[in-house]
Amino acid sequence: MYHLHRTCRACGSDRLVPVFDLGVQPLSNDFRKAGEECAGFAPLKVLFCSRCSLAQLSVVVRPDILYSRYSYVTSTSQMMRDHFSALAADIFQESKPKSLLEIGSNTGNLLAYFQECGVSVYGVEPATNLADGCNAAGIPTGNFFFDTESATDIVKARGRFDLVIARHVFCHVDNWKDFVSGLVQIGHEDTLYCIEVPYVKDLLANLEFDTIYHEHLSYLNLGAMEWLLRDTPLQIHKVVPYPIHGGAIVIMLRHRDFDPIADYGPIVESITEESWSDFEHRCNRLILEFDSQLDSLRHQGKRIAGYGASAKSTVWINFLHLTRNEIAFITDTTPDKVGTLSPGSDIPILDEGALMVEKPDYAIMFAWNYQREIVAKERAFLAGGGKFIVPLPEFKIIG
Numbered sequence: 001m002y003h004l005h006r007t008c009r010a011c012g013s014d015r016l017v018p019v020f021d022l023g024v025q026p027l028s029n030d031f032r033k034a035g036e037e038c039a040g041f042a043p044l045k046v047l048f049c050s051r052c053s054l055a056q057l058s059v060v061v062r063p064d065i066l067y068s069r070y071s072y073v074t075s076t077s078q079m080m081r082d083h084f085s086a087l088a089a090d091i092f093q094e095s096k097p098k099s100l101l102e103i104g105s106n107t108g109n110l111l112a113y114f115q116e117c118g119v120s121v122y123g124v125e126p127a128t129n130l131a132d133g134c135n136a137a138g139i140p141t142g143n144f145f146f147d148t149e150s151a152t153d154i155v156k157a158r159g160r161f162d163l164v165i166a167r168h169v170f171c172h173v174d175n176w177k178d179f180v181s182g183l184v185q186i187g188h189e190d191t192l193y194c195i196e197v198p199y200v201k202d203l204l205a206n207l208e209f210d211t212i213y214h215e216h217l218s219y220l221n222l223g224a225m226e227w228l229l230r231d232t233p234l235q236i237h238k239v240v241p242y243p244i245h246g247g248a249i250v251i252m253l254r255h256r257d258f259d260p261i262a263d264y265g266p267i268v269e270s271i272t273e274e275s276w277s278d279f280e281h282r283c284n285r286l287i288l289e290f291d292s293q294l295d296s297l298r299h300q301g302k303r304i305a306g307y308g309a310s311a312k313s314t315v316w317i318n319f320l321h322l323t324r325n326e327i328a329f330i331t332d333t334t335p336d337k338v339g340t341l342s343p344g345s346d347i348p349i350l351d352e353g354a355l356m357v358e359k360p361d362y363a364i365m366f367a368w369n370y371q372r373e374i375v376a377k378e379r380a381f382l383a384g385g386g387k388f389i390v391p392l393p394e395f396k397i398i399g
């Protein structure tokens with residue numbers, strides 16, 4: 001189901017030091033119906049590269065197991081729509097693309113956005129259910145993984161692209177060198193590449209340990225990206241921060257010939273083994289506080305639910321060994337998740353209406369990255385005496 005990861009995927013060093021351990025966990029998006037067999041369990045441990053500072057998981061779960069039947073769909077929330085318009089505006093400032101390739105295009109929402117702006121679009125999406133949906137909706141999408149081999153086929157069939165976007169895909173990829181070769185092949189000297197990733201500095205600062213799961217093989221820092229791009233025709237052109245998903249950056253890459261004197265600004269990174277041990281101490285404090293709060297509410301006889309069956313929820317639940325005794329159910333807006341069970345704990349996933357039907361005393365906001373939007377949407381729950389437990393980025397109770 002997985003293989004051990006021994007050398008840094010950015011710089012090739014074998015000096016990888018364990019810095020954070022979440023134990024053995026189920027796959028965080030392995031939502032199954034009752035009676036269906038689960039995909040299995042794998043260690044969730046972070047190794048730190050003492051040469052380029054890249055944090056990376058100690059194992060690589062087989063991608064066909066993780067992605068062939070994928071329940072994660074990009075949110076259609078207002079926050080995500082705002083993000084797409086901000087991203088598109090920043091891209092149009094840089095470039096006037098006629099063609100766009102999106103790698104990991106998921107439900108095709110971003111491609112549809114660019115299609116409406118008159119750009120010719122093509123998506124690559126390994127999840128068959130998602131690729132089929134896009135093609136049916138008129139968004140041309142290939143159902144395979146992106147690598148040098150598929151890049152060659154795409155170029156033969158469709159030519160090269162002016163703009164390449166990969167949102168939250170890069171950190172899911174094991175073989176970065178091959179991925180970057182594919183990027184080089186698919187573009188030309190004027191191509192703008194936009195690689196959106198969660199930023200490890202935000203993860204460390206905001207204690208986002210729940211974004212560490214098997215799909216996220218790496219926790220990217222710019223120093224590691226620079227190492228990776230050595231000896232390739234690409235270089236970092238610009239880095240743009242966005243608030244989406246608890247803090248992300250878009251690393252814009254350009255061909256060295258396009259921008260021979262690229263200077264992407266004064267980004268200072270000092271990510272060390274100590275940053276990770278400090279993170280571990282602060283996470284342990286947070287988890288202890290969260291756990292004792294749940295314990296105390298349970299002893300008071302309060303009924304607790306979860307809000308948002310995010311992959312993050314699976315990490316919290318399994319690390320704390322929570323069961324149906326602590327969390328009665330979790331609500332979620334994703335049709336494919338409703339009626340399934342939370343991986344590892346079998347807590348049932350109900351549709352979002354369940355919150356007002358079941359009226360739990362507390363709902364743990366596992367989709368904490370949409371906090372503002374959720375609080376605005378669930379005014380009736382709060383008005384009826386319900387309370388939200390928000391675990392991150394600051395542990396608090398609303399209501």
Ligand code: TMP
Binds near residue numbers: 311
């Ligand atoms: P994400 O943080 O990885 O996008 O996952 C968020 C999950 O939370 C996803 O399964 C959808 C769900 N969700 C809700 O159930 N209600 C909401 O209002 C929002 C914004 C998300």
